[in-house]
Amino acid sequence: MTSSRMWCPILACSLAAIFLTALPTAAAHAADEPAVVAVVAIDPYADLKKQARWVGGLVDQPQFDGYLESFIMIATQFKGLAGLDVNRPAGVVVTAEGPAGAPVVRGFVPVKDLGKLLAALQGLIGPAQEQDGVKVISPPGMPPIQIVEKDGWAIVSPQGSPTAAGLETALDPVVKSFTLGVQLFPARMPAGMRKQLAAVVQQAAAMQAQQGQPVDPEALAAGLESLEKIETLLLGANIDVEKERVYLENRFSMVPDSAEAALYASAAKATASVPATATADGKPAAVSGHATLAIPEPLREAAKAALVQALPVSSRAVAPGGATMTVTVPEPTNTIFKLLRAAVPAMLDAGGLDAALTVDTAAAPRPAARPTRTPSPSRGSTCRWHRSWRMPPARRSSSRRTTRTASRWQPRPPTRPPRCRRRSCRCSCGRSSGAWPPGSPPTPVRSR
Numbered sequence: 001m002t003s004s005r006m007w008c009p010i011l012a013c014s015l016a017a018i019f020l021t022a023l024p025t026a027a028a029h030a031a032d033e034p035a036v037v038a039v040v041a042i043d044p045y046a047d048l049k050k051q052a053r054w055v056g057g058l059v060d061q062p063q064f065d066g067y068l069e070s071f072i073m074i075a076t077q078f079k080g081l082a083g084l085d086v087n088r089p090a091g092v093v094v095t096a097e098g099p100a101g102a103p104v105v106r107g108f109v110p111v112k113d114l115g116k117l118l119a120a121l122q123g124l125i126g127p128a129q130e131q132d133g134v135k136v137i138s139p140p141g142m143p144p145i146q147i148v149e150k151d152g153w154a155i156v157s158p159q160g161s162p163t164a165a166g167l168e169t170a171l172d173p174v175v176k177s178f179t180l181g182v183q184l185f186p187a188r189m190p191a192g193m194r195k196q197l198a199a200v201v202q203q204a205a206a207m208q209a210q211q212g213q214p215v216d217p218e219a220l221a222a223g224l225e226s227l228e229k230i231e232t233l234l235l236g237a238n239i240d241v242e243k244e245r246v247y248l249e250n251r252f253s254m255v256p257d258s259a260e261a262a263l264y265a266s267a268a269k270a271t272a273s274v275p276a277t278a279t280a281d282g283k284p285a286a287v288s289g290h291a292t293l294a295i296p297e298p299l300r301e302a303a304k305a306a307l308v309q310a311l312p313v314s315s316r317a318v319a320p321g322g323a324t325m326t327v328t329v330p331e332p333t334n335t336i337f338k339l340l341r342a343a344v345p346a347m348l349d350a351g352g353l354d355a356a357l358t359v360d361t362a363a364a365p366r367p368a369a370r371p372t373r374t375p376s377p378s379r380g381s382t383c384r385w386h387r388s389w390r391m392p393p394a395r396r397s398s399s400r401r402t403t404r405t406a407s408r409w410q411p412r413p414p415t416r417p418p419r420c421r422r423r424s425c426r427c428s429c430g431r432s433s434g435a436w437p438p439g440s441p442p443t444p445v446r447s448r
Helices: 007-020 045-058 066-075 114-120 167-175 191-210 216-223 257-267 297-310 333-350
Strands: 033-044 092-097 102-110 130-131 136-137 145-150 153-158 178-183 230-242 244-253 287-294 315-316 323-329 352-359 402-405 407-410
Touching: 045 066, 045 092, 066 114, 066 230, 102 230, 114 145, 153 230, 167 178, 191 216, 244 257, 297 333, 333 352
Parallel strands: none
Antiparallel strands: 033 092, 033 178, 092 102, 102 153, 130 136, 136 145, 145 153, 178 230, 230 244, 287 352, 315 323, 402 407
């Protein structure tokens, strides 16, 4: 088993999961055991609520799990998920069945009472009807779906699909490692399914290029060609509440006895020699990473050539015809690329790559808090409230006598300043003084 950060297998994994769940399914009645080609699994509902509560605490939303529960209650018309077994995982298993290897999608939902769960979800999936001992629902815009209850599982599949026993065990390896995970078995896919998958991946890459994010066509073609050589591809995200960490992981294993398997087996023999830097406060780092990879001899020269192509430096070359070609790279990029082109080949000659990364936010200098000072006016000065006082709107419409000037009503200004609101005011405004403080008499506002 080898871990990798290669994006091509990740892209193939995610798109394949979407593709296989969206394929039109066919009812295949085969005597042989169906071949599992894809699995999607998710943690039990009770665990998901705990994880949502923990994540909500990190983003100052301690009631985040309550928001999700409210959304479910509204969607089910306040019936909730009655009848669901909240302590077991759920998932989807895709199999290739029949002579043509037609994909059949089956969903596995843990239930305690299927009738109560269907009644709670009736507003979303429609009413369930009993046909030939199975329950059939017809969601809007979708073909009929059958639901078979067996051993505490509600098996959801297209109508007419055979009931395959024991497929729910394919969910266990995924949920043991991830909160939400996808597992693919590309080597088990029939040739026709792989061709369809390649067409869908290429179409998705074209759509991504139209949005301004082009994908390298050579890398995409190489990833699609390597599908039949990959035995297992596992991609998932995990929220570990006990250890207080969230991580993504990508694993893939090659077909045994293949040249690729031998290549990755030799690459996995690398040992870490660069220690991770400790944080200033001794707590876990905000971001940490460690990459260790042994580069076999056949790949070292190719890696050096790729490095030279990926990191250009300032240079001048003379063509055979006498023309001069100059490449200029601005500083400090040029210096950094020169250092990398000198250091990485030396590491390759030593047998591999070994690097560690630590982002320590505790060591960053924090800005000093600005002192807060409450001014205390001295005797003889004007307090802040009287300096900024203006006649409030309620007093403008008071019952004071007004004088009419050019069809506009102008209230007469009051003859005395308002009483100060400060209980212990020591300024020169005076609570009962008949004189206005300097610069503070109200400005009359014209009104109709």
